[in-house]
Amino acid sequence: MAEHFTPTQLPVVVLWLGATSSVYGLLEEVGQSAEAMSEIVKAVKTYSYLDQAPIQSVDVIESLENTLVLLRPKITADISITRDYADDVPRIEAYGSELNQVWTNIIDNAIDSIEGRGELTLRAYTADGVVTVDIIDNGPGVPPEIQPRIFEPFFTTKGPGVGTGLGLHIAYNIVVHKHRGQIQVASKPGETRLRVVLPIRLAASNSG
Ligand SMILES: Nc1ncnc2c1ncn2[C@@H]1O[C@H](COP(=O)(O)OP(=O)(O)OP(=O)(O)O)[C@@H](O)[C@H]1O
Ligand SMILES: [Mg+2]
Numbered sequence: 430m431a432e433h434f435t436p437t438q439l440p441v442v443v444l445w446l447g448a449t450s451s452v453y454g455l456l457e458e459v460g461q462s463a464e465a466m467s468e469i470v471k472a473v474k475t476y477s478y479l480d481q482a483p484i485q486s487v488d489v490i491e492s493l494e495n496t497l498v499l500l501r502p503k504i505t506a507d508i509s510i511t512r513d514y515a516d517d518v519p520r521i522e523a524y525g526s527e528l529n530q531v532w533t534n535i536i537d538n539a540i541d542s543i544e545g546r547g548e549l550t551l552r553a554y555t556a557d558g559v560v561t562v563d564i565i566d567n568g569p570g571v572p573p574e575i576q577p578r579i580f581e582p583f584f585t586t587k588g589p590g591v592g593t594g595l596g597l598h599i600a601y602n603i604v605v606h607k608h609r610g611q612i613q614v615a616s617k618p619g620e621t622r623l624r625v626v627l628p629i630r631l632a633a634s635n636s637g
Contacts, residue, residue: 472498476529484631487523489560490514490553496532497551500540507546515554522631527603531612534596535564535623541587542568542621555629559610562625571616579614600625 434442472495497510504510539549543566550565571579578584580601585594597612604610610627 468498476526481525483524483526484522485525486520487525487528488520489518489523489528489562489627492525492529493532493551493553493562496529496536500533500536503537503540504549505545508540508543509548511548511550513550513552518553518555518560519629521560521627521629523627524603524607527607528627531600531603531625532562532564534600535625538596539564539566539568539621539623542566542570544568558629560627560629562627563622564625565620565622567619568621570618570621571614573616576614576616580612 475491476495476499497504536549543549548567550563552561552563552565554561575584575586580597581594582598583594584598585592587594601612604612604625604627608627609632610625612626613624615622615624
């Protein structure tokens with residue numbers, strides 16, 4: 430190409446080429462951000478169930494995955510996520526938005542517990558009219574003496590201004606009172622499992 434330009438033109442052309450290639454780099458970045466953004470917007474929209482009735486037919490695995498998209502900024506490179514989803518998990522009748530709050534609060538704690546480096550496992554399966562979700566981390570665990578207290582309002586072991594101690598209390602209310610489900614903790618050092626059991630059909634008597 431150089432032979433088509435005079436010696437005075439050549440440096441200008443080289444500069445121009447350099448500029449355009451960084452423009453291409455920028456455009457590519459813009460494209461990627463736009464893609465990430467539309468993925469986030471989509472997740473927010475389904476996450477909040479903005480335009481839908483309070484009780485929906487919810488795909489539990491999809492709602493877990495949407496929660497992960499929104500928590501992505503907290504999921505650093507040294508956190509590995511294992512998904513163990515059965516392929517026969519049915520849709521459930523649920524308050525979709527609130528259910529996402531449950532996943533958010535539990536996964537948020539799991540991420541806090543592994544402090545930037547560790548493993549998170551999400552498991553979902555079904556049997557006997559319920560769907561069970563296990564959220565497991567390999568952090569230090571919940572000491573046995575505080576396990577009975579973690580669902581209490583304002584119970585926190587995090588420093589002042591860090592945790593409100595409301596995350597699991599809110600999750601408990603949503604699972605147990607709104608969905609007539611169960612939420613349990615099982616924990617030992619290196620393995621903490623929060624288990625949420627949800628009925629496939631909401632009880633007709635449910636008052637919310
Ligand atoms: N995965 C976990 N590993 C270890 N400890 C946990 C885990 N999940 C919860 N806990 C313990 O339970 C406590 C209560 O959790 P909860 O989510 O209700 O409040 P928080 O995380 O302290 O504050 P907030 O959720 O309001 O930011 C935590 O402070 C922590 O001691
Ligand atoms: Mg919390």
